[in-house]
Amino acid sequence: MKRPTPIPPRQTPPAPDEDDFAGDEPDEAPARGRLGSILPFGRSKHADVEDEADGAETTESKAPDPENVGLRRLGWRRKRAERAEVRRFTARSRRRRIIWLSSVGAVVLLAIGTIGAAYSPLFAVEKIEVVGASALDVAAVEASLEGQKGRPLPLIDRDEIRAALTSFPLVETFSIEPHPPHELIVRVEERTPVAVMATDAGFTTVDAAGVALDTAEAQPEGVPIAEVEDGPHSDVFAEVGQVLRALPEDLAKRISVIRATSPEDVTFDLPDGGGVTVVWGSAGDTAEKIQILTAAFSAAPPDTVSTYDVSSAGVLVVK
Secondary structure (H helix, E strand, C coil): CCCCCCCCCCCCCCCCCHHHHCCCCCCCCCCCCCCCCCCCCCCCCCHHHHHHHHHHHHHHHHCCCHHHHHHHHHHHHHHHHHHHHHHHHCHHHHHHHHHHHHHHHHHHHHHHHHHHHHCCHHHECCEEEEECCCCCCHHHHHHHCHHHCCCEHHHCCHHHHHHHHCCCCCEEEEEEEEECCCEEEEEEEECCEEEEEEECCEEEEEECCCCEEEEECCCCCCCCEEEECCCCCCHHHHHHHHHHHHCCHHHHHHCCEEEECCCCCEEEEECCCCCEEEEEECCCCHHHHHHHHHHHHHHCCHHHCCEEECCCCCCCEEC
């Protein structure tokens, strides 16, 4: 087999002799190499290679690291697990909080609704009933309270009702009882007449506090005449009123006249027999005095004596 012809070695040009350039003058601009005429000033021939290396490093640095990505995912999973555990352990407290807030909200809404309905025309007064009156004219009392009709029950004016009932002397106290949705009950307590006082106009009936209730030409039956010089608004009459209210009803109705000049010398007359006087004294020890007087009526009947003196506690004097 024939061998190929060998490649001849590369010929190296001879180095130029310095004498060849001794007489030449340099050009105005220095000569530049072959790359110098193409590359910009200050950029080396290795710049492109360096740029390619830098770009490769940047691309490598921007690429995600699989190990870091795995750590991040593991951290996210751990956080989600922790949140799930927190929610699981706080579920009961959250349910209690929701139930409590719901209950409070329901109560508040119910209260607002109730108050709103109570102050609305749904609960306006349409009927007024007066209870507890016997001597009073019930129709007249109800007519005086007509101004309360049409008002919601919570807005009933107690002062207006008091002012309307003041025109009825027999009314001593009163109370108001709203009966939803439309009824108002006014419960009154009448004054009890205990005595009459003779005046120029006739006989004025008064209660134990000395309040004038009525005036008539004739003396009412079962009500004694009170003879008190200082009038019905004095301390003396207040003592007389206490005595009359403390006596048993059957005994109080038998009294014809009761008199006093001071709070300690109350006396009254009974028409029993030929007429008998009871010296009562003050309003104290009423129960004991009643027992002594009742026993005296049995031991010494009124038709045999003229005076029973029970003014001293525990002592009976008969004359």
